[in-house]
Amino acid sequence: MVEKFFGTVCGKIKDEPEIGRRKIKGTVVLMKKNVMDVTDAGASLLDRFHEVFGKGVSLQLISAVHFDPANGKRGKLGKAAYLEDWISKITSLSAEDHATFNVTFLWDESLGVPGAFIVRNHHHSQFYLKTVTLENVPEHGQLHFVCNSWVYPAHRYKYDRIFFPNKTYLPCDTPEPLRPYREEELINLRGNGTGMLKEWDRVYDYAYYNDLGSPEKGKDYARPVLGGSKEYPYPRRGRTGRKPNRKDPKSESRLFLLSLNTYVPRDELFNQVKFSDFIAYALKSLGQVLVPEIKAVTDKTFNEFDSFQDVLDLYEGGIKLPNDHKVHKIKERIPLELIKELTRSDGERFLKFPMPDIIKENKTAWRTDEEFGREMLAGVNPVVIRRLQEFPPTSTLDPRVYGDQNSTITRKHVEKYMNGITVDEAIARNKLFILDHHDALMPYLRRINTTTTKTYASRTLLLLQENGTLKPLAIELSLPHVQGDIHGATSEVFTPSEHGIESSVWQLAKAYAAVNDSGYHQLISHWLNTHAAIEPFIIATNRQLSVLHPIHKLLQPHFRDTMHINALARQILINAGGVLERTVFPARYAMEMSSAIYKNWNFTEQGLPEDLLKRGMAIEDESQPYGLKLVIEDYPYAVDGLEIWSAIESWVEDYCNFYYPTDDKILADNELQLWWKELREVGHGDLKNEPWWPKMQTKTELTKSCTIIIWIASALHAAVNFGQYPYAGYLPNRPTVSRRFMPKPGTPEFEELESNPDLAFLKTITAQFQTLLGVSLIEILSRHSTDEIYLGQRDDSEWTVDDQPREAFKKFGAVLVDIETRIVERNKDRALRNRFGPVNVAYTLLYPNTSDYSRQGGLNVRGIPNSISI
Structure with a gap:
């Protein structure tokens, strides 16, 4: 009695044959939405109630051979068939688990080979349709559909969800009965260009990058619209259709700070396995949650590394926060999940990271000139270095705006490090190279340096050695002229040294070049x-x-x-x-x-x-x-x-x-x-x-x-x-920020560089919290x-x-x-x-x-x- 009831409700096809029709057996692989799907707060037991008493999931085959003159010459439709045994197959809570269902079509053989199918979801919840396979299709054999798409309840769509088999057609070769379906599907995916898009919408549309700023928070959070202008060109991004920002109508309103529910077409979202992994790892990225709390910590040196061992402690032991009442208040405001993720077995050490490869075998080899040059060829940013074909290096910046921006590096600076050959010989033999971030950064450097950043636009010259490695010859650090851009750049050239204060200065020069490269890379x-x-x-x-x-x-x-x-x-x-x-x-x-x-x-x-x-x-x-x-x-x-x-x-x-x-x-x-x-x-x-x-x-x-x-x-x-x-998990190797300029002789900073070069280095590069x-x-x-x-x-x-x-x-x-x-x-x-x-x-x-x-x-x-x- 129960089977008969569910068979009727779920649309189970009866065994009685119909004249002129042939049964086509099919298997449907899909994943149901789970009751405890943590990525969708709308999931509830009500979904299961609708699964039991709803109308089921129907599939309707479309002929690829015969069209219906009364239906815009679209392919003729077969009789709808329903998935069988829906109730007995509830996929587990593992996001990778898919269930296989049977479906039986009664197909009029005179319609020929099916070329597509329509699916209608009459349940309360969406499901992920992976594949549909038909067996013994007349005049064809097996027919396979690779779907890989979320199908929402039918009332969410103003059109039919249609899927095509794994056959490939150029537009002109598409069977005529399928052409209207092919064209209409593309129209549906384009949308109408209006309105806020919802999770079940499948619209792919364009927008400018006008969603980065929060102008309602004040000018410090306002950002220009990127794209659509000569001043700020940019590739387009996917449209969400969110309302304009109340403060600036050109900007799109933003979601709540930590919301991850921004619109993209549903089939473009991470699957549950990947999204769960992403969330778990993202729990370590606490900056926007804890910035105000960390700044309130009373330990004056918390935001500084006092030694390279402090940096290594990130990987060998973690950071131990001061034990005072303000830190306890911080911990009270951290969600329980973050505490579990960040605390270690002793319950006190935060933020212990895996050991980066760059320091696994040798804790100091990253500081060598050879490694500095090698990473331009085999590091994380090997796509910028270029061969130098003229000397000194020249600038492409408009001299009417920026004055003379050509390099101040001279032959005298570099030839003493060039193994007996001249600059001209090195250029002729394709041995001179440059990592050049000067022109990219100089137009913005004056504004950048009004923030907490204090950095330069850099040029790094390197010589190809007989053993195939690159030897750095000179690093030029440039700033905009204090009297204005039209006066050109103010530059200083630094050359290699292995001893004394000159060695410490050279290490800092390499760090400034690495800062430029890190920012450009990212x-x-x-x-x-x-x-x-x-x-x-x-x-x-x-x-x-x-x-x-x-x-x-x-x-x-x-x-x-x-x-x-x-x-x-x-x-x-x-x-x-x-x-x-x-x-x-x-x-x-x-x-x-x-x-x-x-x-x-x-x-x-x-x-x-x-x-x-x-x-x-x-x-x-x-x-x-x-x-x-x-x-x-x-x-x-x-x-x-x-x-x-x-x-x-x-x-x-x-x-x-x-x-x-x-x-x-x-x-x-x-x-x-x-x-x-x-x-x-x-x-x-x-x-x-x-x-x-x-x-x-x-x-x-x-x-x-x-x-x-x-x-x-x-x-x-x-x-x-x-x-x-x-390479950059160890920040001293790839610092992303410099916070003070190269110290000048006679200043306290220079004295510190001379007496404690490691501390001076760490005070110059990325601070502890930024790290x-x-x-x-x-x-x-x-x-x-x-x-x-x-x-x-x-x-x-x-x-x-x-x-x-x-x-x-x-x-x-x-x-x-x-x-x-x-x-x-x-x-x-x-x-x-x-x-x-x-x-x-x-x-x-x-x-x-x-x-x-x-x-x-x-x-x-x-x-x-x-x-x-x-």
């Missing part, structure tokens, strides 16, 4: 050139390329989780007063400065070969692999990167050649053309008139563009992200998720029914295995000194994905995720 190499640059591609792909489109299938794995991590960054990291502004030297000018640098962003130069050529790190040579010859043979990022780049490029060429045998196919593909037009004119619309944009008229342009997109989202991001904790906050952040950002999907992998082996692309993808995976083997062998070659350096840290950031170790998650410093997922 704002430009990392945030702007990967996270921000790729988001418009995600939006445009979902708005203009159907899931049936081959380029959508190619690129979609490389967009996983990016919109969500970017939205979280806007909420708590790059916003006014956020973690980045508190821990990186440009402070409140950080994002504005990244906008100025975006003016020179060039899509084609984001590809590795073009980037290396632009920076002079390679020269064209058709006799060499990849048509390039590296001017530094032991350049780990470039050597490993070129192999990864070439593998991606070959895979993309094989894939695109299958669907686009001729250039005519590309020109005739209206979805592809609209996609590229929207990317240029809207997504990166502030640079739409730049001549370097590919025109998207040939296979060469298509494959090159897709290769660049995949490279940015996978290998480039891995190279500039996952080394953060290994705690910054290390907390990069520990989170450097972790691989336990559910990561790596380059050469797909989350479903049935991602396409087309055999040739599947074989090409298998070949791609095999090539990556071979590449990783070669990287491992190179890392064993002790003659390649830049592979490990004085700190003995191997370069593993571009290991692809093939070892079991890289799939364990955590701070494993290896594995290239498919996407910018953290």
Whole structure:
């Protein structure tokens, strides 16, 4: 009796056959929303009540062969079928658990092969639809649908939720009965451009970066709108539709400080496993919660490290707060979950971090000149150094505004350290290099230095040694002229020394250069050139390329989780007063400065070969692999990167050649053309008139563009992200802030540098609290998720029914295995000194994905995720 009741309620199909119809058996894999889903406060027992007494989940097949003239020539619909045994299958509280349900369709054989299905959720709660597989489809056999989408209750949508099988069609090749469904689905994803978007909305739309400031808090929290103007150009981000800020209508209102519920399309959110991991690790990033409390601590030296041992205590023992009543009040105001996370077995020591790789074997090797130079080739920011081709270095800043900004480094400064060769000989032999942050920082330096920051714009010159290492020759530190920008820069040049006060001054000069590089890395190499640059591609792909489109299938794995991590960054990291502004030297000018640098962003130069050529790190040579010859043979990022780049490029060429045998196919593909037009004119619309944009008229342009997109989202991001904790988790190696200028002889600061150089160094760089906050952040950002999907992998082996692309993808995976083997062998070659350096840290950031170790998650410093997922 009970079975009969539930069978009726849940729409269980009866066994009686119907004339002219054939049964098609199907299996549906999905994950129900759980009662105790902590990420959704709306979950309740009421959901289960509706599951029992609701109308169930229906699926309705759509013919790919016959259309209904009375329904706008859409494919004819079959009879709705309902999932069976819904009540008996409640997925566990583990977010990874999916349940398999049966469904039986009565299908009119005259309708031919189904080409899509409509799903309607009549329950109270959403569920995650993973796959649907149909068996014994007439004239076809098995039909597989890869869905991977959250389906909300039907009343949340003004349209039907439709899913297509793993067949790929160009728009012109799509069966006519499916074309209206294909087109309407894209219209639904674009939305109408109005209103505040809700969690069940699936709208991909564009907005400016007008959500970073909180002008209602006063001018210190106001930030300019980035994007949509010549003054502040920027890539677009996903629209949320929140109301304008009451104080400034140009700005979008912000959520509560620690709210993580900012809108992104539901399918772009982290899954439960990853979100739980993220929250757990984020508990260590306490700055915005505890800033007022920590500042109230009476210990006057709490915000300073008194010695390098104090810094090491972060990893060896943690920080012990003073035992007074104010600290007890701090602990009383910390949520219980944070106490559990931060306290150790003795219940007193806070903020103990994992030991960074840079100091695991040797606590002082990071201070050597060789390691300082090596990290420009194999550290966390190996994408800025360039070959010097003129001396002295010149500036590109407008002299009518900034005066003379050319370098003051002379031959006399450097030639005594150049092993007997002259500057001109070194330039001719491709041996002179520069890490140049002068022009990027100088326009903002006067404003930056009005904050607590006291820093310089730096140029660092280096010589390539016979053993392949880089030897720093000079560091120039520049400030704006006190009489005004038009008077140029005021500069001082520092050169290497190993003894006395000169050695201490040289260590400080390297620290100022490292501060510049740290800020540029975080704002430009990392945030702007990967996270921000790729988001418009995600939006445009979902708005203009159907899931049936081959380029959508190619690129979609490389967009996983990016919109969500970017939205979280806007909420708590790059916003006014956020973690980045508190821990990186440009402070409140950080994002504005990244906008100025975006003016020179060039899509084609984001590809590795073009980037290396632009920076002079390679020269064209058709006799060499990849048509390039590296001017530094032991350049780990470039050597490993070129192999990864070439593998991606070959895979993309094989894939695109299958669907686009001729250039005519590309020109005739209206979805592809609209996609590229929207990317240029809207997504990166502030640079739409730049001549370097590919025109998207040939296979060469298509494959090159897709290769660049995949490279940015996978290998480039891995190279500039996952080394953060290994190298910068120990802040003295990569300080993010300098708090006072280079001490001048005769001052108390100079006397302190002479008598206690370590203390003077620590008082100059990142303060203790900023260190705690910054290390907390990069520990989170450097972790691989336990559910990561790596380059050469797909989350479903049935991602396409087309055999040739599947074989090409298998070949791609095999090539990556071979590449990783070669990287491992190179890392064993002790003659390649830049592979490990004085700190003995191997370069593993571009290991692809093939070892079991890289799939364990955590701070494993290896594995290239498919996407910018953290």
